Amino acid sequence: MSSVLIGHHRLRWSSRLPSHLDGTASGVCLESQHEDFSANTPRLSGGPRRRSPADVTAAWMHVRRTGWHGMNRQATLAHGRRMLASLDATMLGTDAAEVSVVDLLNGYAGELAIDFCLGQGNADVAAAVVRRAAVADRLTGSSLQFPAWLPLPRVRAMVRATAHLNATLTTHVRRRRADPVDQPQDLLDLLLANTTNPLTEDQVVTLVKANLFASYSTPGLALAWIVHEFAARPAAFDRVLAEADALHTATGSVLDDTRLPYTAAFVKEVLRLYPPVWLMQRYAARPTVLGEWDIRRAQYVTFSPYLLHRDPRWWTAPEEFKPERWHHDDAPAHRFAYVPFGAGPRVCLGIQLALYQLVVAAARLAVGYRIEVTSDNVAPTPQPALTPVGLAARFTPRTGVLSH
Ligand code: HEM
Numbered sequence: 001m002s003s004v005l006i007g008h009h010r011l012r013w014s015s016r017l018p019s020h021l022d023g024t025a026s027g028v029c030l031e032s033q034h035e036d037f038s039a040n041t042p043r044l045s046g047g048p049r050r051r052s053p054a055d056v057t058a059a060w061m062h063v064r065r066t067g068w069h070g071m072n073r074q075a076t077l078a079h080g081r082r083m084l085a086s087l088d089a090t091m092l093g094t095d096a097a098e099v100s101v102v103d104l105l106n107g108y109a110g111e112l113a114i115d116f117c118l119g120q121g122n123a124d125v126a127a128a129v130v131r132r133a134a135v136a137d138r139l140t141g142s143s144l145q146f147p148a149w150l151p152l153p154r155v156r157a158m159v160r161a162t163a164h165l166n167a168t169l170t171t172h173v174r175r176r177r178a179d180p181v182d183q184p185q186d187l188l189d190l191l192l193a194n195t196t197n198p199l200t201e202d203q204v205v206t207l208v209k210a211n212l213f214a215s216y217s218t219p220g221l222a223l224a225w226i227v228h229e230f231a232a233r234p235a236a237f238d239r240v241l242a243e244a245d246a247l248h249t250a251t252g253s254v255l256d257d258t259r260l261p262y263t264a265a266f267v268k269e270v271l272r273l274y275p276p277v278w279l280m281q282r283y284a285a286r287p288t289v290l291g292e293w294d295i296r297r298a299q300y301v302t303f304s305p306y307l308l309h310r311d312p313r314w315w316t317a318p319e320e321f322k323p324e325r326w327h328h329d330d331a332p333a334h335r336f337a338y339v340p341f342g343a344g345p346r347v348c349l350g351i352q353l354a355l356y357q358l359v360v361a362a363a364r365l366a367v368g369y370r371i372e373v374t375s376d377n378v379a380p381t382p383q384p385a386l387t388p389v390g391l392a393a394r395f396t397p398r399t400g401v402l403s404h
């Protein structure tokens with residue numbers, strides 16, 4: 001394990017240190033229409049047996065475009081009430097005891113991911129996702145990359161877990177297709193209701209699976225950082241609380257995120273200083289030049305939202321926590337200086353949903369619970385997402401709020 005000091009934060013990781021691409025070079029990678037730089041892409045079955053990387057990407061981009069229609073405000077709001085019920089159940093389940101915030105909120109985010117994609121009561125999917133995530137962790141935790149044909153136990157376990165998840169999801173898709181609903185309640189309903197540009201069964205399974213994994217832990221980590229910052233910034237927390245309290249008093253809930261502008265700015269500022277996806281990658285689809293570097297075909301280029309978000313070339317007082325910067329013209333001078341969700345053709349599909357989940361959950365935590373952070377010296381640790389390791393807290397329900 002080696003460590004490096006960035007600003008006054010010590011980041012620890014296991015030996016490979018990325019060079020810091022600036023906003024312009026990172027922007028070139030992010031905006032590339034897959035000609036020079038491409039991202040790793042989910043594979044869809046069917047079509048020619050041996051697909052070129054360009055064909056794999058084209059197939060995914062088609063599915064992705066259809067997926068955008070499912071990631072809309074309607075799907076987000078349908079999920080909002082269930083999301084808050086799940087947050088309250090998670091918090092009340094702690095019984096005001098001291099808990100690991102990361103473990104608690106990762107569990108909550110896993111439930112959210114499944115709820116958004118498939119609705120409630122999907123214990124079989126939850127078990128299959130947990131199994132697949134556990135074996136994937138063992139593979140990605142290694143510094144070596146293992147091809148899928150290598151007969152190692154951990155590779156075979158991954159293949160089996162993926163096949164099991166695919167079969168579980170396929171059963172759900174078939175059941176839902178056979179018995180469609182009038183009012184879509186989740187992503188799967190919305191994807192199946194799309195009759196203008198219908199997706200095949202395999203495409204639906206791949207898209208749902210991509211969303212399940214992409215949203216499996218990042219919102220939980222982001223929320224854990226929000227809890228961390230609530231304790232570290234009492235004045236800003238008081239403003240979040242006042243805003244959430246006013247909305248809750250007026251409407252009986254905090255579901256209307258359009259009335260939480262300061263909370264939204266607080267969340268954006270947390271994602272600036274602590275982007276869960278702190279490192280991103282593209283590979284060169286052909287030999288190319290990037291700034292001062294000659295890049296060979298298939299070489300990986302790595303860049304860091306964490307470093308971009310703290311670069312004094314584009315941020316005034318980058319190490320300061322200032323939600324106000326999102327209300328004034330103090331936003332970054334470079335359009336690729338703020339990329340917690342990536343950017344360009346492969347930008348996060350769940351960006352609007354994630355922001356909604358975080359703003360509303362932050363407001364609910366502030367107004368519904370007295371939060372006492374009991375740990376100190378929490379270090380941002382890449383695991384591989386940026387994690388507040390060691391963060392512990394007690395969440396005590398405030399009287400008179402949770403009955404609403
Ligand atoms: C705080 C929460 C989240 C963060 C910080 C986050 C961040 C990211 C980032 C950085 C990427 C890579 C973008 C790129 O390569 O340019 C990504 C991809 C993706 N995200 Fe998110 N995400 C979050 C939540 C979600 C949620 C809730 C969903 C869906 C329910 C989601 C679905 C996806 C999908 C499907 C991709 C892959 C897009 C592709 O490869 O074309 N994400 N996300």
